[in-house]
Amino acid sequence: MGSPPSAGHSEASADVDPADVKPADVKPAAKKKRAAKPKGAREPAADLPVARICVDLPLPHLDHPFDYLVPSDLAETAAIGTRVRVRFAGQLVDGYVLDRVANSDHAGRLAYLDRALSAEPVLSPEIARLARTVADRSAGTLADVLRLAIPPRHARAESAARRGGDVLPVDAEGRPRPATDGFGRYRAGPGYLRALAEGGSPRAVLAALPGEDWPRRIAEAVAATLASGRGAVVVVPDARDLDRVDVAMAAVLGPGRHTTLAASLGPEERYRRWLAVRRGEVLAVAGTRATAFAPVHDLGLAVIWDDGDDLHAEPRAPYCHAREVLLVRSQLAGAGLLVGGFARTAEAQLLLETGWAKPLEADREVVRAAAPRVVPVGDDRDLAADPSASAARLPTVAWRAAREALAADAPVLVQVPRRGYVPSVACSRCRQPARCTVCSGPLELRGDDSVPACRWCGHLAGGWTCPECGNRGLRASVLGARRTAEELGRAFPGVTVRTSGRDGVLATVGPGPALVIATPGAEPVAEDGYGAALLLDTWAMLTRADLRASEEALRRWSNAVALVRPARAGGRVVITADGAIPTVQALLRWDPGWHAGRELADRAELGFPPVTRIASVTGTPDAVADLLGLTELPEEAEILGPVPVPPRAGSDEELERALVRCPRSLGGALAAALRAAASVRSAHKAPNPVRIELDPLELL
Structure with missing residues (x-):
């Protein structure tokens, strides 16, 4: 397990050998006279004194946990999933507690946590695992993904008690009854809802009919999931769609049984609602692309509407798409999935042709009557x-x-x-x-x-x-x-x-x-x-x-x-x-x-996504050449380009882009190779950054 640079350790408030962090080795005061403890000296926690921290730094070569000692006064506060501050290379930076262990693999001396920002465990083990998987698939860093997954802290919202009548726990007595009438026009539609209500995890691609009240269909699928005692996440492209889904879910589920997340709510309100989801006070949540990471308890269904809309693609590193996040999350959590829209993307079609998902389609007579x-x-x-x-x-x-x-x-x-x-x-x-x-x-x-x-x-x-x-x-x-x-x-x-x-x-x-x-x-x-x-x-x-x-x-x-x-x-x-x-x-x-x-x-004939995986590498000519020279690509990968691309707005800097293509089965190896090369450039403090994007929406 790694540790911060020695400069960061030398500034710790205590100088502790790794052997001293073992609870069994914490000795009582010796009988012989010894110098009194310096004022303000800290002692490691008696139980699980080592915290493994994800530091909030986007540098690829620092994308791994670092071990810190938990002082005794933070033994209860610095729990798994909480936000902390640590001294790293002479600076105080934010981080998340990923784990608490008894011993460290680091041979040197460990620094103490500086302080705990809050006792609220905002990072659940499920979301930590999801974020790590998404980062690895996208050749990104865990810190970048967690910035998308966890909203900034708002102390007033965190400390305030839950307001009465705002959200209601969905318990066995208050679970909404699933309705199947709307899905009756689709082959296998009623069966899909029954599977959700019975605790199953069906995966489907919905080809919505013209004029369909799609927000209500989504609400019905969520109601069926809540009837099984599980939670649901719904992701839509924009605020207008979210307003429609909000109204439909309130009508189908009843008041107080769901919440919505959107940037337009403001920092305090958005964080308060997010905490209600994290604490398990509400099991159904709808929102835009960042809601794909919402910490819903016992996820039973993930829904994305109109997955071809480019608003689902994150414009910041690691440039992940909400559809891919929900696919990964559905797989990791064993949850159901619903990909819906009036049109269908090639990615959704691939899910059907591989058998990973089943179609929800109407008969041609029903289509003709509705169109x-x-x-x-x-x-x-x-x-x-x-x-x-x-x-x-x-x-x-x-x-x-x-x-x-x-x-x-x-x-x-x-x-x-x-x-x-x-x-x-x-x-x-x-x-x-x-x-x-x-x-x-x-x-x-x-x-x-x-x-x-x-x-x-x-x-x-x-x-x-x-x-x-x-x-x-x-x-x-x-x-x-x-x-x-x-x-x-x-x-x-x-x-x-x-x-x-x-x-x-x-x-x-x-x-x-x-x-x-x-x-x-x-x-x-x-x-x-x-x-x-x-x-x-x-x-x-x-x-x-x-x-x-x-x-x-x-x-x-x-x-x-x-x-x-x-x-x-x-x-x-x-x-x-x-x-x-x-x-x-x-x-x-x-x-x-x-x-x-x-x-x-x-696309299969031409070798384009989603049949293959393509990485786009963009930067100055020297930076792109440097990264590709450091990348140990899979044998079947091929490099296309580089070719010139238009400069960024307000800049006349010359840029190039190269595409790296490989079979879909080697996508993980491609992402790992690019991430390793980026780590080397980051460690060597290469002057010009390179943008790495897996399966970008725009290739031409």
Whole structure:
């Protein structure tokens, strides 16, 4: 077992030999005269005097426990899982007590814990094991994962007694009754809930039907789990989804039987609720990606909704994905799993094809009854004769669908892929994209009479001239949500136009005629469903240089189509795309499983995740070369690149990225090799850091 550098030990408040830490060897005072103890001297605890500490330092070469002596005055406070302060290399740093043991393997002298920050055991053995496994799979450090798993301490919330009526222990007499009606439309749905209620751990991938009240389905699965006396964790992409799940869980479980965790609660309230989960006062918790680590007692079910949303990916080291965290946790805890969504990712499809999970799907007759009618039409042909509708890029079919829905007093959803006014412009003569003369960033128009400006550096380009043909005119390459709202307002005079996007996201819209222009992910829920949906500028999503472009396009379209009324109630969807495209075909038939299977087969042929494991290594050219030179890769691993990548915002530093690919079975060995190389660079204090990311969302 390791120990801090000698400098850190020399500053300890007592100088103790390892032999002295054995309780049996703690001798009573000798009869002969000896010097009195110095004032303030500390003695080791009589029972289990050695604490193994995870120090809160992100350096890879320090990613292992360190042994410290527990002074007698902290024998009760410094329990396993508590926060402590220790002196490390001359500085006081935070840490967690991972274990208490009788002896240390360290041959040198041990320093004492400086103090215990709290007697609250915030790190449970289950979460410590989960965090260690996630760190190892991600080539990261335990300290980085614990920062995600455990919220910052708030003393007032910690010391305050639990408020009456806030949360209720879910005991045998008060367990909610599971309902199976909602799952009855899915093959094996009722059986899945019965297995949860009987204490089983079924794993399933849910292909949700259009118009499905998915928050209630999740609440029903949680209710079945609580009926068996076990806990549940639910992870959703954002705060809007969390609000919907919160309402559904309150309705199904009853008041006080669950809690939610979100950054918007504020540090004190969030920590107070987290402590209620840690103390076992509540067994069901829902939240965003960090909730995957929530310390629920006796976990019986882990749920993730819309696992393809990039909000589930942690942007900080070790860049773990909530889906992967819950998969690991389900395996370690022997808990059930539910991966749900209107679309399906290749990762979820792999779970099905390997037999690790089972599908929850509806029969085709049920799908057809629930789905709206979807009509494809090309982008640039069959534009409506109305000049205003033509300016808004509306084909005749789309214009008629919107007009009919508005006439029936129903709202119409219009999904556009870009926010802003005109987020991309080009030369009006040669169609060359307009670039900033300062930083080469793309130019945009922020209003009807605005001067072109750079989206990267903000430089105004009032005198822009095309470098290819010398023309000074500009045309819109892509129209944003605000410009689309203007054009549609002219095409449908007298109709209320509302926008939902970065500047303001609407949660719901009421009944009555209205045009709702939204960017993907910001579509509000209509109380009675939308009468029609128009999916515009679809090429902007389909033609992205991204491995997941088609998967992401289908996910965004499906989430919008799911908000539309069924075809039998007049619901129509018009998508401006060629109906022969496989992604569009999957939407027309509402068959996410077929598309996911096709996507997975294509990735297997090309050797991309999730069939293989790929590590992305990004840094300066010298740093990337140094790391790869130190890495002892598995024999079957191959290095792709390195290739140049754009510099970070506000920096002109040259960066490169290399990809390291290996079979999925060797993913653990790849992560361990990269982590070992990073540890060597960290120990040698290499000047330039390298970002290591396993199976990143963006590869191209």
